[in-house]
Amino acid sequence: MKLKGAQIFFECLKKEGVEVVFGFPGGAVLDIYHEMAGHNIRHILVRHEQGAAHMADGYARASGRVGVCLVTSGPGATNTVTGVATAYMDSVPMVVFTGQVPTPLIGDDAFQEVDIIGITRPCTKHSYLVRDVNDLATVIKEAFYLARTGRPGPVLVDLPKDVLQAHADFKYPKKVDLPGYRPTLEAHSGQIRKACQLIAKAKSPVIFGGGGIIISESSEELTRLARLIQAPVTCSLLGLGGFPASMLSEEGRRRPDPLWLGMPGMHGTYQANMALSHADVILAIGARFDDRVTGKISTFAPKARIIHVDIDPTSISKNVEVDVPIVGDCKNALLQFLEFFEKEPIEGLAETRAPWFDQIARWAKEHPLTYCASEELIKPQYVIEKIDELAGEDAIITTEVGQHQMWTAQFYKFNRPRTLLTSGGLGTMGYGFPAAIGAQVAFPDKLVIDIAGDGSIQMNIQELCTAVCNNIPVKVVIINNTYLGLPRQWQELFYDKNYTGSCIEGAPDFVKLAEAYGAVGLRAERPEQVDAVLRKGFSIKAPVFMDFLVAAEENVYPIVPPGKSITDMLLTQL
Amino acid sequence: MIVTNDRRYTIGILAQNVPGVLARIVGLFSGRGYNIETVTAAETNEKGLTRITIVTTGDERVLSQIVKQLNKLVNVIKVFDFSETEFVDREMALIKVRAEQESRAEVLRIADIFRAKVVDVSPHFYTLEVTGNEGKLSAIVELLEQIGIAEIARTGKAALARSKK
Structure with missing residues (x-):
């Protein structure tokens, strides 16, 4: 039996196990919307296509499944570009379906025509323009396969209207045929052995985990390896939750894990940056040595032999010279490391490591993460600590981008993978709120909290309507300092306190705004109100905006000035 | 520097x-x-x-x-x-060179040395087709420039690995 292209579209989605599509209709995709009823696929109608892309991203990061969004041609497609680029930088599995004008009109500057394949070529893992309805099923199969395998990423499928209206036999291919795509999963055992020999001789090793740990679901293996070889662990922003920041003590209290160094880099902890800079061996797994981690590249980790495991060969020796490159899936490599050291335990581990851990403990004591508490003003760090105390280990935290994001990375103790969703690579303000909605759709019963700034929440605030209309009870904590905080901090420290552009007084009343949308709005103006507002907000089964009026000119410390070595940290207010 | x-x-x-x-x-x-x-x-x-x-x-x-x-x-x-x-590479160029009475013979001589073919002739110009590696092409271009090149179209390099002996 022949099916219409739009029907084939849904049959393919069902084959891929898609349960939800984040979308916004328009002329070019109305055939799909016409067929939508009766396919048992949930459609979340967004208020802006960028929101749809970030929701699909948040859904994917929280669940590990492929996120799907569906938009129309032209502006519908271009509005997703920031979301696609965000997902690309952070390796998020996502398939974006864009409508396109009918094939005979392509190239004629038709109404709502844009070359979205051309626009997104540098920020997608791959993309397809479907010119023939007979190719539709194969393309969709390949798109999902590419999105979730190897180093995951967004795949864009452009669907001309006439292709959606044409008929073809539906047959879902069993296998994909992609001769140019064979990601290396199995890490080379010879390289693993080389790496293990380096590690066995190391006196001051550091494990550096990245987003690859989360993506490959190998936080358990990473944790076991760190304990087995007694190496301290630091995780990049995207790797947070890959290693437990805290552990349960015998009295049932949480205390910092002794192997945990915190995040490294520009706003990393003193001990993480010092440990990387003094390490003799760095075992980097699923991290790509972003410039925010390395600081000045020529002085990064001067003493270290670097072992680098990554599924993407281009990530290796791109930014730092690597001594032992290992291409492969993080989990596969970690299992091989574990096998090696379980067979050949490192002798005298306690004695050889003692001076290294003593040194790290001294660094941690010299300059711990800290801030000046206040009884008058709400300190943003205090709000984060309170969220950490009240949210529970299962909660999913999303962030926007800026000071609040860095404070969250510093002061919230992420103990489990997939509990922090944040735009690390692209640094997209406006990501956190829609991402939280996507995560909440994946996990309706979990507490999902977007930690936002008063600047970035305004970038996709229209999605509050999406949350209210679909009963998606996300919680938004607004760290409201009336500034674009990070630009202001840089201006204070490096631009003679010239605050041009970073003062954003005159934001709407977020409580009233929440109420106008039909959500709940709460506010805290004094430190003693923080606890009660959070408790109340978290207990409400509806979308809630919590507006925290915080100390306006609080800075994120430590900070490595741009272009400096990561040992050149400014540690406190000058 | x-x-x-x-x-x-x-x-x-x-x-x-x-x-x-x-x-x-x-x-x-x-x-x-x-x-x-x-x-x-x-x-x-x-x-x-x-x-x-x-x-x-x-x-x-x-x-x-x-x-x-x-x-x-x-x-x-x-x-x-x-x-x-090890690889072999070749490039082809079409060179339109000024070929007036006094220089026609010289152009043909150069073409002969480089095994170039004349593919178009007009009262004032010869168009030569020449194939070779980069060095050879640069050499003929240098010589013909002294006579006067009007236009040139080069294909860019095509290359194949040498097969094992």
Whole structure:
């Protein structure tokens, strides 16, 4: 039996196990919307296509499944570009379906025509323009396969209207045929052995985990390896939750894990940056040595032999010279490391490591993460600590981008993978709120909290309507300092306190705004109100905006000035 | 003065002949700031496969990134880094050279030396077709420039690895 292209579209989605599509209709995709009823696929109608892309991203990061969004041609497609680029930088599995004008009109500057394949070529893992309805099923199969395998990423499928209206036999291919795509999963055992020999001789090793740990679901293996070889662990922003920041003590209290160094880099902890800079061996797994981690590249980790495991060969020796490159899936490599050291335990581990851990403990004591508490003003760090105390280990935290994001990375103790969703690579303000909605759709019963700034929440605030209309009870904590905080901090420290552009007084009343949308709005103006507002907000089964009026000119410390070595940290207010 | 270790490299690419494949490859170079000196592309004897030859400049680190980035493209099936293998390369040029009464014989003599063919003749110009490696082409261009080149069209390099003996 022949099916219409739009029907084939849904049959393919069902084959891929898609349960939800984040979308916004328009002329070019109305055939799909016409067929939508009766396919048992949930459609979340967004208020802006960028929101749809970030929701699909948040859904994917929280669940590990492929996120799907569906938009129309032209502006519908271009509005997703920031979301696609965000997902690309952070390796998020996502398939974006864009409508396109009918094939005979392509190239004629038709109404709502844009070359979205051309626009997104540098920020997608791959993309397809479907010119023939007979190719539709194969393309969709390949798109999902590419999105979730190897180093995951967004795949864009452009669907001309006439292709959606044409008929073809539906047959879902069993296998994909992609001769140019064979990601290396199995890490080379010879390289693993080389790496293990380096590690066995190391006196001051550091494990550096990245987003690859989360993506490959190998936080358990990473944790076991760190304990087995007694190496301290630091995780990049995207790797947070890959290693437990805290552990349960015998009295049932949480205390910092002794192997945990915190995040490294520009706003990393003193001990993480010092440990990387003094390490003799760095075992980097699923991290790509972003410039925010390395600081000045020529002085990064001067003493270290670097072992680098990554599924993407281009990530290796791109930014730092690597001594032992290992291409492969993080989990596969970690299992091989574990096998090696379980067979050949490192002798005298306690004695050889003692001076290294003593040194790290001294660094941690010299300059711990800290801030000046206040009884008058709400300190943003205090709000984060309170969220950490009240949210529970299962909660999913999303962030926007800026000071609040860095404070969250510093002061919230992420103990489990997939509990922090944040735009690390692209640094997209406006990501956190829609991402939280996507995560909440994946996990309706979990507490999902977007930690936002008063600047970035305004970038996709229209999605509050999406949350209210679909009963998606996300919680938004607004760290409201009336500034674009990070630009202001840089201006204070490096631009003679010239605050041009970073003062954003005159934001709407977020409580009233929440109420106008039909959500709940709460506010805290004094430190003693923080606890009660959070408790109340978290207990409400509806979308809630919590507006925290915080100390306006609080800075994120430590900070490595741009272009400096990561040992050149400014540690406190000058 | 900036001291660089830049060298010229020839890279061969075997790719699926699908719409946009050249744009993906060329876009990768421009987007990541790599140079393209020449690029040639045409279908091979195997249906659906295109062979592309690119000449680029950079240091070893850049070359290694280029090769890895090219391999990462889904439509790219194989990348040949000719800095590590023996290869043959040829380029073709069409050269329209001024050929007035007094210089006609000289142009023909040069053409003969370089085994170039005259493919078009007009009262004032000869158009020569010449094939060779880079050195040979540069040499004939240099000689003909003294007589006067009106226009030149070069194909850019095509390259294949030498087969093992």
